[in-house]
Amino acid sequence: MPDTTLPTSTHHPPGNDRPIRRRIAVDGRVRSGCLTCKARKKKCDGQSSSTDSRCKSCIRLGLVCEQRPLVRVPMRWRGKKTPRDESPPILSEGDGSFDHGSQITESGRDHGSTSVLRIRSLGQEPLSPLLGSQDDIERKLLKYFLQNVAPLCSLLEQGGNSWCSVFLPMAIIDPTLLRALYTYALTHFDACSSVNAVSPQARLTFENEVAQGVSNAITQNRVTESTVACALVFSTAVVTRGDTSSWLLHLLGAGHLVNHLGSQQLLRTSDGAFLLRYFAYHDIMAALSTGRRPGIEGVYWVQDAEETVDSADTFMGLAQHLFRHISDICVFVTDVADLDPLLEPERATREIERAEAIAYALRSQDLRLKIESKGKDVEPLVHHAEAVRSAALIHLYRHLLQLSDSRAEYEAFIEDEIGKIIHHVSSVPLNRFCELGLLFPLFMAGVACGNNTSTQEFVQSRLQYIETWTRFRHVTRARELLELLWGNGRMDWQNMLREINWQISLA
Template identity: 30%
Template structure:
């Protein structure tokens, strides 16, 4: 009896019939759900473990369980706890955009994958790509608007296929030639559609798809032309007959297309340092708190960004009008009137700037079940304030300690809000703009590193090449700022200087 108590394990260890399912009891039970379903040992690194990074998998983590009444003392309630099986996983509260490689590694026939025919490109758009473009699934206009229109209009269908195949070619270079063929077909169909004078909403949708496709491909020269064409269509088809520059109860599809255009137009006004092509609130969703595919809950901050860009245009015109002319007699005769007029205009600009600042600070983000959408909206509010303070610094008041402090505070706010958004979440798709605005003003190396990692993730996970272009501008800017030793005299390099020197038209949309 004593001997058996001293050595109770040999009988267990020599049992050759013991099933191997008992061995994994030593696995890390606190690892991610992805590794647990694959029966692999997880290193436990949040938010993305090492195995999922290496294999380019979506790293799922189990969230906290709710405890019902009496569940702490009732074995019945414990039995009702949801269990993870091989066919389902714990529902995620934050939707994650699917990686393109999930489609590439699907069970599609090898011949079809190599040929990238139209059906395969359209299936990629429906299954993967559209989800990478929207901040939410409730109002995903890339499916609910563009796809039904494309069923009836061949030009738009060709454009969606070209867009989808072009993005797929960024993920796998073997699709590049076929993607070029699809883009050529789309251009021919679009030209034929314009010659036949098709419905204006179809032409507008094609222009917007071409603009987005050029931005995703990293174009820094031609994407704005498609936006200019879209602006002409909007003015001619809808705004020309409107007395106050707004539309009265347009159909849902047209409202979505106008919001789509406004998003690209307003962000373009920031990077090109100019007014929007079509200023105003013609595109504001009804109801106002309706989720937008691009900016989610941030429609009001986006409208105020447009207002700031218009203010910037007014300030530029004032500077040009107050510049000295060559006629010395006209200068002496009108200098007093010019000074009074210039002073009055400056006071008016300052008043408008502080009014916009108050509107942004007073804005309340609509309530939402998605915390990520709230985080994105707050990041856009801070980006709008940075844009405002930059205009005040460059055009109206000049640099001051107060303005620099306000800018630094908004940079901190953007980083805080975006840190709450997990990598790969749906609202991440339009976080490029706030990341860039914060990166252009930060002097903190830790903040630079955070922005660098986020932009690299957007460029590698979503394959949005305009994120890589934006990062290259910031890297040059950061190199200049971090290499400065001692006090800086004169003009401090700005990201606008880098863009102009490169002759770029940077797309942040």
């Protein structure tokens, strides 16, 4: 009987080196590879071409191969952790990705100490391009607006709810307003990410649809509250993009629509009154920064100009009674723009008396609060209002310097108001939404401080903090203008704006 050699293993018979193929279940969720294959729910080969970095599947089908954005590796800080080191991840300055270790230095309350604090998290994951069908992209944009943009549109901690309660019901009926919200979301998305949310063509399509919708409403004589909302939202989106010219045209267009409907008609509804306050705030701040008269003068955004304040406003906070005087200052500045006190001394005397009356009214204006001013949410808003008061007085006193011989007196007034701004801004805790309203006070303090490096550093640090966590580019433009003034030893910011052909918003 011949010898028979038995195989040593039943699993691997000799002479058969072919690997065993195992069937892998695919549930439709691709966890690696390019984003294009992931959106198509196809397995990506992950083999990038050396010429254009596309995977073989995308090359074969002629598709754009979208790759994941690079994520910055966080630095590990040595030393003992503090409770602040446990804060959520944040957007890094360089690439829009989240960085667990990024920090910013902010001057302390004593205007001399320095403390390290974390930048507020927007609670997002790293941003990737929006892929999918048009409906999918629009749904993601609306979700992004509600979660990340709407909260930044108010001085109040829960102010995003006001935005949503006013604009969402309108947007359900008016697709043009919905496109305006998409545009605003795209603007902020792109500022937070190293990649564009959608293609430039898709962005342009949204913007054209907004412009066409507003134009049709005007030509067909069917302007409504939602038409005003479209113009205001689009103007704000262009402002936060860092635009230095066209935003003002959009705001002026919104003013024409407000005039068309009339303030009394808008005040009949809560949504109309909200839109009226929206326009009034941005119009007054734009008039201040561009040296023009407000589109509508007077106190038109409330029924009773002397009413007590029982709740903070989304845009003006608790400074509602101060904005009437800021509007008067804008009118005064426009009226004296062509005044030469040497050629017209009598007129100069009258205008100085007029300005002094405005200054007295602003200094003595009570906030007329009907609420407790020492609450956790109210106290920062009081400091915001007082900082706005001081900033408006600085703006007025700087123009009085050009008309009056009492320079030393007004310079002392200005120095005093700068100190008040530093105090009130330092009293507003970081990560409070009312920080968004501190751009105007910080800018005026930076303009008027001259060569005071301590104040310059405080203003620059706080502005950088605000622009880092909001990603609003108009804050960047204001800071860049200040740095240009400081670098050239100048204080004439309005002349500088004319020289570089900029129009900025301090809203």
